[in-house]
Amino acid sequence: MNDTQYTKYLFDSVKKISFANPGVIRDTYGKGENLTHDFLIKEANKFTKDIIIDYGGNFLATYPGKLKKKIVIGSHLDSQKHGGNFDGLTGVIMGLVLIKFFFENNIRPKYSISVMGIRGEESCWFPYSYIGSKIAVGKFDKKLLDSLKRSDTKKSLSYHINKSGFNAKKVSKKQIKFDIKNFKFFIEPHIEQGPVLEKKKIPLGIVTGIRGSFRFRDAFCKGEYLHSGATPYDYRKDSVVAVSNLVNEMNIFWKAQLKKNKDLVITFGQFFTDNEEHSFAKSSGLVNFCIDVRSNSKNTLEYTKKNLIKKIKLIEKQTKTKFFLGKETNSEPALMDKKLIKKFQIYSKMISMKFETMASGAGHDASVFANHGIPSLMLFIRNKNGSHNPKEYMSIKNFEKVFKVLKGIIKDNYI
Numbered sequence: 034m035n036d037t038q039y040t041k042y043l044f045d046s047v048k049k050i051s052f053a054n055p056g057v058i059r060d061t062y063g064k065g066e067n068l069t070h071d072f073l074i075k076e077a078n079k080f081t082k083d084i085i086i087d088y089g090g091n092f093l094a095t096y097p098g099k100l101k102k103k104i105v106i107g108s109h110l111d112s113q114k115h116g117g118n119f120d121g122l123t124g125v126i127m128g129l130v131l132i133k134f135f136f137e138n139n140i141r142p143k144y145s146i147s148v149m150g151i152r153g154e155e156s157c158w159f160p161y162s163y164i165g166s167k168i169a170v171g172k173f174d175k176k177l178l179d180s181l182k183r184s185d186t187k188k189s190l191s192y193h194i195n196k197s198g199f200n201a202k203k204v205s206k207k208q209i210k211f212d213i214k215n216f217k218f219f220i221e222p223h224i225e226q227g228p229v230l231e232k233k234k235i236p237l238g239i240v241t242g243i244r245g246s247f248r249f250r251d252a253f254c255k256g257e258y259l260h261s262g263a264t265p266y267d268y269r270k271d272s273v274v275a276v277s278n279l280v281n282e283m284n285i286f287w288k289a290q291l292k293k294n295k296d297l298v299i300t301f302g303q304f305f306t307d308n309e310e311h312s313f314a315k316s317s318g319l320v321n322f323c324i325d326v327r328s329n330s331k332n333t334l335e336y337t338k339k340n341l342i343k344k345i346k347l348i349e350k351q352t353k354t355k356f357f358l359g360k361e362t363n364s365e366p367a368l369m370d371k372k373l374i375k376k377f378q379i380y381s382k383m384i385s386m387k388f389e390t391m392a393s394g395a396g397h398d399a400s401v402f403a404n405h406g407i408p409s410l411m412l413f414i415r416n417k418n419g420s421h422n423p424k425e426y427m428s429i430k431n432f433e434k435v436f437k438v439l440k441g442i443i444k445d446n447y448i
């Protein structure tokens with residue numbers, strides 16, 4: 034099989050074993066993810082015997098180079114429930130096709146090349162992200178092994194790890210099996226989950242950073258339900274006006290930050306009055322809302338939060354309402370390696386491959402490796418119809434364009 038045929042064969046085979054109409058199901062430490070793991074290891078075995086499976090069930094298949102230091106190409110095996118076939122899987126397949134190329138052409142690259150298949154990245158199975166990559170680097174909090182329950186089976190993470198044939202006890206002791214200190218670079222090829230590359234018809238996205246976030250999922254604003262006809266302006270305590278003002282203010286703030294070249298996205302994804310009490314003829318006494326703020330800069334996140342709180346205080350005064358933000362959840366941003374970004378930009382230009390330099394809005398395993406001190410990079414591949422749904426679609430042609438860059442850069446010892 035040539036590289037194109039082999040790429041198709043890998044995507045089709047994994048689709049078949051994890052097929053669940055519509056789309057695929059590769060459940061974390063469940064049948065779909067386990068079968069995908071077994072199949073890809075069987076394939077990796079064709080090109081190398083150096084395959085290590087760690088206590089959390091991640092695999093690392095290494096094709097030997099002249100040096101022990103390795104370039105690790107990888108991504109996650111799991112998918113969303115009835116998700117698409119390309120999210121995650123694409124990065125692992127690109128790694129496999131790469132070691133196939135070196136094996137069949139009998140080339141010994143400078144660095145060893147490893148393919149990594151990572152467990153449990155999606156937070157829909159267990160309410161937690163990056164389970165596998167955190168286990169791989171020995172950073173998984175042991176309390177979570179029993180406290181995290183899978184959304185469908187209600188069984189614990191440790192139960193599922195053990196049932197899949199791995200070792201939750203060793204995970205709890207933070208024991209690792211991979212030679213992390215020899216990880217020279219971590220590179221994660223991944224479909225783009227937003228519309229930018231597809232709209233611009235560009236095959237490759239070179240990712241500058243993975244956005245971190247802060248979120249208030251259960252915020253609300255309390256005012257007073259007052260007669261719409263009988264209550265004059267000065268006596269209103271209207272929570273709809275208050276939260277609308279906040280949305281507007283934050284939108285203006287966002288635009289101003291973009292003008293200063295800051296990376297930022299702000300979303301109020303939910304906004305609703307109380308079904309039971311709201312009415313056509315009353316100003317509203319309650320608005321529930323949520324806010325999701327993301328940036329690849331910690332400073333920008335902090336600055337935005339400060340501003341959010343300052344604006345809330347002002348609006349509370351102006352509208353005589355009270356805001357309650359509730360519990361905050363957040364994740365750390367991760368910067369991709371500047372030197373790697375530059376090299377990929379220069380190399381792509383050299384071979385006339387069109388690319389876009391961009392931030393990643395969604396979280397990815399590469400953030401765990403980057404925050405662990407391993408120079409990391411993500412490569413986005415043009416993809417249609419977004420992600421986390423059965424319609425996500427990456428063409429093999431676009432896969433091959435990005436593969437051409439990755440293969441060339443390693444083969445020519447450009448990094």
Ligand SMILES: [Zn+2]
Nearest residue numbers: 109120121223
């Ligand atoms: Zn993914």
